[in-house]
Amino acid sequence: MSIAVGLVGATGYTGLEVARLLASHPTAKIVAATARADAGTSIASVHPSLAGVLDLTLQELDAESLAKRCDVVMCCLPHGASAETVHDLIKAGTRVIDFSADFRLSSRDLYESWYKVVHPWPDRIGKTAYGMPEFFAKEIADADLVANPGCYPTSAILPLAPLVQSGLIDTGDIIVDSKSGVSGAGRSAKIGTLYCETNESISAYSVGSHRHQPEIEDLVHRIAGTSVRVVFTPHLTPMDRGILSTIYVRPTSGDAKTSAEQVMRTWRERYAGCPFITPVDHLPATKHVAGTNRVQMTVRASGDRLVLVCAIDNLAKGASGAAIQNMNVMFSLDETTGLT
Amino acid sequence: MSIAVGLVGATGYTGLEVARLLASHPTAKIVAATARADAGTSIASVHPSLAGVLDLTLQELDAESLAKRCDVVMCCLPHGASAETVHDLIKAGTRVIDFSADFRLSSRDLYESWYKVVHPWPDRIGKTAYGMPEFFAKEIADADLVANPGCYPTSAILPLAPLVQSGLIDTGDIIVDSKSGVSGAGRSAKIGTLYCETNESISAYSVGSHRHQPEIEDLVHRIAGTSVRVVFTPHLTPMDRGILSTIYVRPTSGDAKTSAEQVMRTWRERYAGCPFITPVDHLPATKHVAGTNRVQMTVRASGDRLVLVCAIDNLAKGASGAAIQNMNVMFSLDETTGLT
C-alpha cells in the first residue's frame, strides 16, 4: 500500500516537519504541496534542508485537483482560513488532517467567543475526531476529518486527563505554566520572533487570554466527563523546539507524596498500550524528546501540591508527528510507522 | 573617597560580574582577589574578558592581610565554606558582603534543616542585615556583615512582600514558577551544565526541595510580619543570564481584574523611591533587564488568579549588582553609583 499525501501550507515549520518526518515513512509520500506566496518555486528553495530529499514544485491550492491525487491532505493553514479549505477538500472526496484550531472545540459558541470569527462550517464542530489516538483512536480510524491537537494542549491534556478521570486531583485548581520553543510562533516575518528579540530571553505572553486554555478545559472535559478550570500561562523560551509544561494541582485526598505515587501508577496503567507516552522517574527536559513523537512525564510532591512535568516536541507530538500518528491510525498502519 | 574592595572566590561568575560592574564604579576598586585553585595566576587568565581591564594576580586567601587592605570584602564562596571565612574577615576588622546563604535566614534550625550542615557561626544568624536595600537600607548602612540575597528570592520577594504587607493576597496559596539562565548553576566543571546538555532544552529541577523556598518564605515573613507558604519550582533555561518568575496568587477580595489594578498601585507607591524597581505595563522579558541591576514587574488577571511576572538579571540584581548596591549603602554613596 502507498499513501499519497497532500500538504497544504507547506512553507511553515509544521509543513517542513511533515516533510522531514515523511522522508523516512515507508508507505506515505508527499505527492503535492501548496503555498500561496511561493507557488511555482521548488519546496527546497523555501526549505533548503529538503534539497536532495523532496523534489516538488509548490502549487496554488486547488481543492478539487488536490483531492483527486491525495489519499489524505495535511492542512497547515491558520484558523479561520483553514475551515473553508478543509470543507472544500472533504467535499471533493479526500480525507483531511487539519492542523488549525477550527474543529477542535466542542461548541461553536466556545470557538467563536475565543477566536473572534464566524465559523464557516459550524456543522462539523463537536462532530470531529480530536487527533489524540491515546483517547480517540476509534473515531480517528473512521474519520474523514481529524482535528490535530494544539501543541500546549497536548502537553497538558496527556498528563491531566487520566488524573481527572480517576478523581485524583481537584478539578477547580489547576495551573499550567508552559514554556515553548520559538517555532511555536510560526514562520512569518515578525519583529517579535527575530533572533535578537527572543534569544537570551524568556517571557510570558497572552497571560490569561491564550486560546489553548479553553482547548485544554474542553478536551479534558470531553475525555474525563468532568468540568475543569485551568489557569494557563505560556512562555516564549530561547530554543527552536520543545514544550515543557509544569502543572500545579492539588490531590483530592491523602498527602502529596502518597498521591504522587498514585499518579505514576495511574499513568503507567492508562498509557500501557501507548507507544509514545513514557512516564519517567527523572525530571524530563525538552531535549529528551526533541525531534521525536515521544512524551515524557513525571510528578513530584511540593508542599501540599503535586507538580506534574510534561515534555514534548511542539513540532512533533505537538503538531506534525501527531498528524502522522493520526494518519497511521486512519490507514490501519501501526501507530508508530515512520515515527521511531 | 575611595573604597578598597576585596574579592574572595574570584573565579566564578558572580566574581567576574563584580569585576565587570566595578570597572565603571567611580570610587570603588578591587585591590585584591583570591582563588584557591588559581592562586598565582592573573585574574585575566581565568577571565579573559578582564584583559586590559583589571590587572591583578589571584592570591591564596589570608583573612588577616585581606582585612587590612580592604574596606569591604565581597565573599563569593559556597554556603558552609563561606561562614568561616566571613567570621575571620569580620574578626580581622573589615566589613563583608556575603554572597552565600549562610547568614540569610532567621533561625539556625531553619538553616541547618535545609542546608544539612552545622553552622560555624550561629550567633550571627537572625542578626544579619539582609542585603535588599528596598527593605533593609538602615540595617545595611550600619552593618559589618550583609547577607546578599539569593537570586530566585530576589525575584519573588520584591513582587510579593508589598502585597502580603497590604493584605492583598492569600498568604497560604502562592506558587512561584521560576526560570533561570545557566549562570545560576555556577562555574564548575559538571556534565549537567555543559553546553550540549542545557542548550535547546528547558527543565525543572529540585522540585519541592530547593533551598530558596524557605528563604522566600522567611524573608517575606520578616518584611511583612505574616507567615506565607510558597510552592517553588526552579527551571534551567537555555540562556546565560536572567530570571523570570511567574507567580500565581489569589486576591483576598474582589475580582482579579480590580485586584490587579490595586497590585500595580501598591507596587508604584511602595517602590516610588527605589531606583531599580520598575513596575511596568508590558510583560517583562529577562532581556529587558539583562546586564542591569533593574527589576521589571507586572501583573495580569487569569481566571480567579493574579499572575505576577518579575524579571531580573540573576548575576546583577540577583547577585553582584545587589552587592554593589549594598556596598553603596554601606559607604553612604548614592544607591545607584556605578550601576546605571
Add this chain to the structure above:
Amino acid sequence: MSIAVGLVGATGYTGLEVARLLASHPTAKIVAATARADAGTSIASVHPSLAGVLDLTLQELDAESLAKRCDVVMCCLPHGASAETVHDLIKAGTRVIDFSADFRLSSRDLYESWYKVVHPWPDRIGKTAYGMPEFFAKEIADADLVANPGCYPTSAILPLAPLVQSGLIDTGDIIVDSKSGVSGAGRSAKIGTLYCETNESISAYSVGSHRHQPEIEDLVHRIAGTSVRVVFTPHLTPMDRGILSTIYVRPTSGDAKTSAEQVMRTWRERYAGCPFITPVDHLPATKHVAGTNRVQMTVRASGDRLVLVCAIDNLAKGASGAAIQNMNVMFSLDETTGLT
C-alpha cells in the same frame, strides 16, 4: 559641560545600543529621538529595556528643529537614505555621526559601483573623517561630520593596517573570514533572521560580494598608503552580538613564527596609547569583549601563514560604542568617557 544628543532612527539595534551606553555617560544625554513608523510612541514601548531609563517620545524627523536642540546627532539610517538627512542636519548647523556607509569611502565611483545608488551629496565623499580615532583622531576632533565605521571593517582594519604600514605582510593575499552575531542584520521583520532560521546554524552569505570588502581595502589603503586586495567572507553566527575575524596573511619575510612575534610587537607599539585596543596572548572569543568597546587581537603561525584573530562587539566598537568614542573626541572629552 553637557552634550545634547539627537538620535535619528532610534528603533534599530544600534539606536538601542546608543541609548544603553549613553545611560551611563556623565555628560552626554539623548534629548530627542526620531523614528518614522513609531513616531508618537515612547521609546520604551519600542525598546522595553529602556523603561525607567530613558523617558522620551519618538518624533518624526525634522532636521531644522533637531539641529537646533542638539550638539550632535547620531544618524542610524540605512545607506542612501542617510546621506540626505545628514546633509540637511549639517546645513542646519549641528554635527553628525553617520552610522551608514554613505561617507566612508574615498571615491564616489567606488561608492556608486558597490551601493548601486546615485549619491545625493557627493561633495563630501573623500572629505569626511572616518570614525576610527585610533587613526583619525585629529580629523574627528574638528569634524562636522564623522563616518562611523562598518562593523566588519573595524574588525579587519585594526589588525591589518599597522602590519601593512610596516610592510610585514603580503598586500596581495589577504583573506578575511568573519563571523558575526545576528544583530548585525538589523531589526527589521525578515524571515531570514527569525530565531528558528538562524539559531543552531552557521552560514556564509554575500560571498565575494559584500560591501564591506571595498571598505576594508579602501581604508587600509588610506591609512597605510598601500593598495591591498582582500577576499572577504561574512558568516551569520547564532549569537546576539560579536564579530570574530580570522584573517589569513603571508609574512613578507622570514618564517611565520618569527613574523608572528613581530606582529605582536608592532601592534603593541602602534596601539600603546589606544585604550580600547588590547593585543592578547590568548585566542580571543567574542564573549571576551561582549558589551564593551574593546578589541582583542592575537596572531598565530599556521604553516607558512599568519592567522590574525580579532574580536569585537559589533554593536559597541563595531557601531554605537565607536560612535560615542568619536563623540568624546569631537567634544574634547577623554576618549573612554562613559565607555569603561
Add this chain to the structure above:
Amino acid sequence: MSIAVGLVGATGYTGLEVARLLASHPTAKIVAATARADAGTSIASVHPSLAGVLDLTLQELDAESLAKRCDVVMCCLPHGASAETVHDLIKAGTRVIDFSADFRLSSRDLYESWYKVVHPWPDRIGKTAYGMPEFFAKEIADADLVANPGCYPTSAILPLAPLVQSGLIDTGDIIVDSKSGVSGAGRSAKIGTLYCETNESISAYSVGSHRHQPEIEDLVHRIAGTSVRVVFTPHLTPMDRGILSTIYVRPTSGDAKTSAEQVMRTWRERYAGCPFITPVDHLPATKHVAGTNRVQMTVRASGDRLVLVCAIDNLAKGASGAAIQNMNVMFSLDETTGLT
C-alpha cells in the same frame, strides 16, 4: 538478517547518536553497550532521551564476550585508548568501526608525531579502510576494521578531493576555516565547554596545531594521488551540532567564475551515485543538514579565489551517521538503510 551491534564508550555524544540513529534502523540493533564509569546503570539513566527507546544496562568492557555477541562493534573511545581495545576485539573475531583517529592515517610516523603516543598496534596503520564510502566502498565492504573519519576532515575532504583529482585547484594554497558545534568537544566535564563559556561566543582554537590538519592532507593525498598543503583553523560555535567549512582555494587556470562552474560540474559528476552528497546552488547552513547524514556543498568566486562551502552534521555524517553508513556497506545493505 539482523545485525547485532556492540557500542563501546556509550556515554558520549557519538555513542548517543549511534543509539538514536539505530533506533530507526530496520535490521541493526544494539545488543550491548559498555562504559567504564557508569557500568551497572541503565543507558537511559545516562541519556534520558533513550527512556522507552533502548533498554540496556551498561557493562564493563570485556572484548572476548562482546566479540561473541556482536557482528560489529562501534568503538567510541578516545585515540590511544581505542587502538588496544580495537586490537582485542578484532582478535576475538568481531568486526570493528573505530571512531578514534588511531587507524586513519597512512603512516605510523605521521600518527606518532601528531598524537604524541606510541601506537599500540602499528601493523594496521596504513592498512585500514578509511570509512568514507564515497571513496573507499570496496575496502570497507571487506574490512574487519574501518577507521571512521574525523568530523572536520569529512567536511574538507569531500569538497576538496575531486577538485585535486581533476587538477582544478592549486594544491599548495588551501585554507580551511571550519566552524563546529560544541558537541564536537565531547561530553566530559570541562569548564571550557560549559554553557556559559561557549554560548553567545565564537572563538578559534588549536590554530596551526589541530590534528585534523594532517588527516585532511593525508586523505586527500591518498584519494587524489597528489600532495596538498592545508592551513586549517577550527572554531567553536554556539550550537549543538554542525560543521561549516569555508575553504579558500585558487583555480589552476582561467578566471574564478568559469572555474566555479567547473567545480560544480566536477562535484555533480563525481558524486552522482553518492546518495548523501548534494551539491547545491544556495549557500548551505549547518541547519540544512542537522540531524541527517547529508552533505551540502557549493562554490562561489571571490576575487581571484574560489570559496568552497560545505555543511555537515558533525555527529551524523561527521561521526555516527558515517559509522552506520559504513556498517551498511560492510553488511551489504543499501548505504542509506536507516539513514533517510
